[in-house]
Structures are given as structure tokens and as C-alpha cells.
Amino acid sequence: QHRRCELFLFPPFCNTLNGLFLTIYRLLHAKRTFHASQQCSAPLPPLPEKPGQVRYGLIPEEFFQFLYPKTGVTGPYMLGTGLLLYLLSKEIYVINHETVAGASILAVLIYVIKKYGATVAAFADKLNEEKIASALAVKNDAIKDLETAIEQEKKEQWRVEGRSYLFDAKRNNIAMLLEANYRERLLTVYNEVKKRLDYQVAMQHLKRQKEQDHMIQWVEKNVVQSITPQQQKESIAKCIIDLKALSKSAHATA
Amino acid sequence: MTLTLFDQFSSPQLLGIPLILISMLFPTLLLPSPNNRWITNRTSTLQLWAIKLTTKQLMLPLNKPGHKWTLILLSLMVMLLMTNLLGLLPYTFTPTTQLSMNMALAFPLWLGTILIGLRNQPSISLGHILPEGTPTPLIPALILIETISLAIRPLALGVRLTANLTAGHLLIQLISTATMALLYIAPAISIIVSSILLLLTILELAVAMIQAYVFVLLLSLYLQENI
Secondary structure: OOOOOOOOOOHHHHHHHHHHHHHHHHHHOHHHOOOOOOOOOOOOOOOOOOOOOEEOOOEEHHHHHHHHHHHOOOHHHHHHHHHHHHHHHOOOOOOOHHHHHHHHHHHHHHHHHHHHHHHHHHHHHHHHHHHHHHHHHHHHHHHHHHHHHHHHHHHHHHHHHOHHHHHHHHHHHHHHHHHHHHHHHHHHHHHHHHHHHHHHHHHHHHHHHHHHHHHHHHHHHHHHHHOOHHHHHHHHHHHHHHHHHHHHHHHHHO | OOOOOOHHHOOOEEOOEEOHHHHHHHHHHHOOOOOOOOOOOHHHHHHHHHHHHHHHHHHOOOOHHHHHHHHHHHHHHHHHHHHHHHOOOOOOOOHHHOHHHHHHHHHHHHHHHHHHHHHHOHHHHHHOOOOOOOOHHHHHHHHHHHHHHHHOHHHHHHHHHHHHHHHHHHHHHHHHHHHHHHHHHOHHHHHHHHHHHHHHHHHHHHHHHHHHHHHHHHHHHHHHHHO
16 A cells, blocks of 8 residues: 655655655555465464563563573673663763653653553453453354244244144134024023013903902992992991990900 | 753754654554454554544534544544653654644644635534624624634644643753752752652643643534534
8 A cells, every 4th residue: 555645845855755655654564565475364363372571671581582591691681781881981871851851751651550551451351352252242142042943943843733732622612602602692582582471471460450450349339339328227236236245255255 | 962951842853864754753653553353462452442432532522524524633633642642751852842833733624624614604603703692782892802712723722732742841851950950969859859750740641641632622622613
């Protein structure tokens, strides 16, 4: 990929600048020379577990290993001390206010890294873990859903076996419903017919009663009419004599 | 070599060859290069997390056309952050201490927001000059004041960044000079002063990050008004 140079002032300057950018870019991203080597993108080689071992946060272990055969364990330290003293004594490195400022920023940086380094690393690891976990969760959820679907399918297949019983039961149910409905209607018909017949019977009774009552009334009326005053007097006297006799017998017994 | 207090602000050069461009591009070397992995190493993961967080914070208030500005604003912020943080190391040159660079960053971006506003919604853009609910007699004075405040924004942006960083760097230099000078006269006071220096360094670290964020946040606010 080419980075475009935004300085439109001088074409030759632009070309050299473009060349400079390209060189810097190629130096920085040298590992992306895809077309120039046998590199294959997938599967990617796994990331190393630990970063390169460093001593004092700056100097790689390989340097110490490199000097070990000739100068032993203290070799690199002697080299470092000697170099430092040489630079200081020859005033190649001058101690001025920047040294103090540098020392203070170094102190702050080292403090921050020592205190929060592990936390930040754990946080980064947690981010990665969450990413992996969410992808795994998708896969596991899909698997679980499919397994549930399989179980439900098996249950449906088992249900199919009992289908004939279900249909028989349903048929029986419907037959019972029909029968009940028929009997209900039969009962309704019976009740209706009975009501009508009862009505006719009641009508006949009423007529009979009325006739009887009328006849009794007519008979009574005629009898009362036929009682003459003479007969009335005689019957009253007889009643009085009877009453006297009765009272006499009542007195005798009492 | 004896340094004066202002040598750190002079444009870097090597035998007359200006190195300003390299010093401006240097911070990009600190950023991890994009990886074609799904699970990256810790640095890339943290960088991705931080950029996602800031992008969401910065770009949510903007509407859809405003999201076109995401790339420029985020890359500006990352560049300012890295430049400011690198400038805290000794013997480094911080490009953002130069007013020229900060004005070159602030002015075109601010002008861009203004022009977008005037082009797409001129009445709303101009309407920002008068706040709602001002009493009528105050209107002329307020319009003048608001116009001046609008015009002074790029200046404020640039100068804020420059001043904060320059002042911080200068203070660090001054206090470390004081520490060094007092070391032979009164070592106890020197230790006190060096503790002040430590606190100041922590402040400068914070300021470096905050100023980068504030620069980009204000630009996004100006964009919000106009887009």
C-alpha cells in the first residue's frame, strides 16, 4: 500500500518525501511482505505465551546470555557501569536539569508500572477471555438449542405412536357429547308434551269442579227455597227439645 | 552541552537538517501495528479497547453526518496523546509546544466546522450567535460578543494546547534546575523541591492526556453545533 504525500508544493520534494514515507512504512511493517515469501495466513501461528524476557525492563536476557560465556554473570553489569562512568566523566553526557527531570519521570513511570502493571495485564487478558467466551457461548447455545430440538422431536415421535388412542378417545368423547345432546332434547320434548297434556287434564278437572259446584249450589238454593216457614218452626222446636234432652243427659252423666 | 531553559522548544535539527517531520511522526512508532488476528496480544487489545471507549464517548452525541469525522478526530486525538506523552521524557522535543503546529491543527478543523454549518444549515448556524431568551435591548451587544467568541475559538484551541504544554514543560525544567542548584546549598530543601517535582510530573502526565482529549472534544462540540 502506498501512503499518499499531502505536500503539493514541490514535485521532487514530494517524491523524496514519498520515498521516505515508503521506506519508513516498509521498515515498520516488514512482516507484511505477503507476496514475497511462503507465508500463509491461516492457520496463524499462535501468539507466544510470554513476552521476550527482559531484565530491568530494558535489556533483553539474550544480551546477558550473549556475554555470559566470555565474561560470566557480572560481565554486562561491568560493561554498563563502565560505559556510564565513561560517559559521565568525559562529559559526553552532561548532568543538567534534564537529568533531574528525567529521573523524576522515570520514578513516576516505574511506580505506575509496578503498581498497576499486573492489573492492566489482567484486564487485557479478561477482555480477550470475554471475547473468546462470547464466541464459545454462541456455539454452545446453538448446540444446546439443537439438542433441545432433538429431544423435542423424539418426544413428538413418541406422541405419534399414541395417536390412535388419542383419536379413539376423541371419537368416544364426541359420541358421548352427541348422545347427551340427543337425550337432552328428548327430555325437552317429553317435558313439553307433558305440559300440554297436563294442561288438558287440568282443564277437564276444572270443568268437572265447576259443574259440581254449580250443581251443589243449585241443589242448595232449591232446598233453601223449598223450606216453608212452617217447616222451619217445626224443625227449630224439635232442635230445642233435642238440645234439652241432650243437656239433661249431659247433667245426668256429669 | 549546557542547556538553557528554552532549548527544548527549539525546532530539532541535525547538522542543519530539520528533523521536525521525523519528530512529528515519531509517536506513531509507539502504536502497535494492526494485526490480522482475532485475539491479539495485550497491547493491541488494550489499544482497541481504549479507542473503542473514546470513539463511543466522543462520537455518540453527533448525528449521522457527523460520524464522517470519526477518523480524523480519533487519529488527531491519538497523535496528540502520543506526542504529549512522549514530550515528558527528557531531551525530547514536543511538537505540540509550538504554536504554529497547534494553530495549523486547530484553525482548519474549526474553519471546516463553520463552513459545513454555513453551507448546509446557514440560518441555524447563524442562529447560534444569539442565545435563546435574551432580553431585546441586549441583542446587539450579545451578537457582537458571540461573534467574537466564535472567531476566537481556533485561537483558543491552539493557544490552550500550546500554553498548557509549554508551561508544564517549563515548570518541570525550572523546578529541576532549582533542585539541582539547591542540592549543594541546602540538600533538605532540595529533597522537598524534588517531591514537588514528582507531583508536578504526575500532573503533567495527566495534563498531557487531558489536553489531547479536550482539544478533540471541543472540536466535536463545534461540529455538533454545525452539522
